[in-house]
Each structure stands twice: as C-alpha cells, then as structure tokens.
Amino acid sequence: MWITIIVLGIVAFIFTLLLAVAKRKIGSIPSLPDSTKVVTLTDQNFSNKIKNGVVLVDFWAAWCGPCKMMAPVLNELSEEVDGKVTIGKVNVEEQKMTSSKFKIRSIPTMILFKNGKEIHRFMGYKSKDYLLKELDRRAIY
Numbered sequence: 001m002w003i004t005i006i007v008l009g010i011v012a013f014i015f016t017l018l019l020a021v022a023k024r025k026i027g028s029i030p031s032l033p034d035s036t037k038v039v040t041l042t043d044q045n046f047s048n049k050i051k052n053g054v055v056l057v058d059f060w061a062a063w064c065g066p067c068k069m070m071a072p073v074l075n076e077l078s079e080e081v082d083g084k085v086t087i088g089k090v091n092v093e094e095q096k097m098t099s100s101k102f103k104i105r106s107i108p109t110m111i112l113f114k115n116g117k118e119i120h121r122f123m124g125y126k127s128k129d130y131l132l133k134e135l136d137r138r139a140i141y
C-alpha cells in the first residue's frame with residue numbers, strides 16, 4: 001500500500017515538473033508580427049471581409065504556443081497565395097462575438113470560407129505545405 005502511494009506521488013511530481021517545463025518553453029516562444037498581407041479581422045469587419053472570394057481565417061490568442069508557431073506559416077502562406085486567397089486572423093480574446101458565432105473551442109482553429117460560407121475547418125498546428133495541399137484539393141488555389 002505504501003509503495004503504491006509513494007510511486008503515485010513520484011509520478012505526480014514528475015508530471016508536475018514536466019508540465020512546468022512545457023509551460024516555460026511555450027511562454028518563451030517569441031511573438032512574430034503579421035505580414036502586411038495578413039488581414040486583422042474584428043467583430044465589426046469580419047462579415048464584410050469574408051463575403052467575397054476565398055478567405056482562410058486563423059482564430060488565435062497571444063498566450064497560445066501553437067498559435068505563435070502558426071504565425072510564420074501564415075505569413076509565408078499569405079505571400080505565396082497573394083491575390084488568390086486572403087489570410088485573416090481573429091484574436092479570440094478580443095473578438096468574442098465572432099469566436100462564439102463560429103463555436104471556437106480550441107485554438108489554433110482555421111476556417112476556410114468561400115464567398116462567406118464555411119467550407120472547411122482545420123484545428124491545431126498545420127504546415128504551409130499541408131495548407132497549400134488542402135487549398136489545392138478544394139480547387140481553390
């Protein structure tokens with residue numbers, strides 16, 4: 001019985017230690033400024049910005065490590081698809097109405113819109129190549 005309690009205590013301690021290290025590493029990921037081709041979307045301009053053409057919208061937050069990892073990917077993607085696909089970003093902490101409307105429960109979440117209609121949703125970190133293939137697969141890019 002005591003051995004089980006000791007082993008569980010050691011496992012809990014190790015888990016807590018690993019969690020603290022992971023949080024520290026995520027917090028140390030620098031924020032990268034958005035490309036000038038990435039559109040900042042707000043509750044006020046969202047509907048107008050997605051109503052025409054193809055728009056890939058990234059729902060993110062400043063404290064989210066995977067969201068920070070997506071920033072350079074989206075910057076590169078915006079340069080590559082310029083004129084064909086608009087890349088937009090919604091800060092879920094600042095634009096709560098839009099985030100709620102699209103039922104954003106985890107971040108990063110990216111939603112692909114065509115003429116204002118959602119046609120696909122991606123969750124989690126995605127590479128530029130993956131996103132390009134998905135755009136191509138949907139005959140958009």
